[in-house]
Amino acid sequence: MNAATPPEPRRRRSARDWAVDLAMFLLAVGFGLMVIADPGQSPHGPIGPDARRDLPLWLAVTEQLVAFAGCAALWWRRSRPVGIAVVLVVLSGVSALIAGAMLIALFSLAVHRPPKVSLSVFGLAVGASFLHSALWPDPFVPLFVDFLLGVAILGTVTGWGLTVHHRRKLVESLRDRAVHAEAEARLRAEQAQHQVREAIAREIHDVLGHRLSMLSVHAGALEYRPDASSEEVARSASVIRESAHQALQDLREVIGVLRAPVGELPQPTLADLEQLVEEADHVGARVELVRDHEGTVPERVGRTVYRVVQEALTNVRKHAAGADTLVRVAGAPGEGLTVEVRNGPASAPRPPGPVDGAGQGLVGLAERLSLASGRLEYGPTDGGGWRLSAWLPWPA
Known part of the structure; x- marks a missing residue:
């Protein structure tokens, strides 16, 4: 009633x-x-x-x-x-x-x-x-x-x-x-602020997560192996120092992006992929890069590919330390660009301590690819490893 x-x-x-x-x-x-x-x-x-x-x-x-x-x-x-x-x-x-x-x-x-x-x-x-x-x-x-x-x-x-x-x-x-x-203007402003916060969170995670994961891996290795030789300690300390320095540089760039007009500061592109793989290889991840594409990749697509590989390598260091990793980029104009990161099982023990932010990087990566009209697939492989694959449109 x-x-x-x-x-x-x-x-x-x-x-x-x-x-x-x-x-x-x-x-x-x-x-x-x-x-x-x-x-x-x-x-x-x-x-x-x-x-x-x-x-x-x-x-x-x-x-x-x-x-x-x-x-x-x-x-x-x-x-x-x-x-x-x-x-x-x-x-x-x-x-x-x-x-x-x-x-x-x-x-x-x-x-x-x-x-x-x-x-x-x-x-x-x-x-x-x-x-x-x-x-x-x-x-x-x-x-x-x-x-x-x-x-x-x-x-x-x-x-x-x-x-x-x-x-x-x-x-x-x-x-x-x-x-x-x-009311609609206030709602649009709140939505815009929410989108900006999400974009900032993705950028900070992608930029700093890569550097900080190297710090975590080597610091955890020093803690896990107190009997390491002086050469290994020196090598790990050098990597930690270099990663901390790069993390500070990346943090300054992120803060500069927030303060400066959009697009004023340079962003990573596909040309920086070799340096990213080389840095990962130097810390013992044994990463191999294979590029099989023709023509000049658009700047936005190349930047997204860089972030995909960066997140994938960060996850390899967190969850499969020492695993052999293959990064393959292939495609052509009109067909799209595919980036695949495949790693085998871990060959080194995981450093002690919890893994922070598990799953958040993949969520942010999926959102980034969705904004670029792309697709993301990931999951375990038959050999006990992990595979992450992303496809991005590449206009003819």
């Missing part, structure tokens, strides 16, 4: 509302007093010199009390515009004293309710106008002309109210659009 919808909170009148309501009340009362002071006049013209003077006293007093009650009802025209407008329209058909309050109620109805409702009450007001013209005929103006004059007044008031109604709806629509546009 659905819960009952809670009623909307009542809107409190502002100082402007009080001023407008008081003005409308006084205007309606003033119109009625004008008719009482000049009983030979109706809202449309003279109705005969003795028409209203011949009314019985009780009927005249009742008419005045009803007219005053109708004027007082205008204070609630915002909360109950339909009911008040209908009652005043019906009473205006028999009493000229309430015509002013009826016009104000008709205007308020057109402002606060949909056009379909206000036009329906307008039709009722047209009928009441005809009844009033028939009950209080003007001896100097034909009935049809008097009726058309009343309809013109009703149409003007209703049209004015509809104009105000549509203008308010337009302002509300523009305000809602502005709110939605602001």
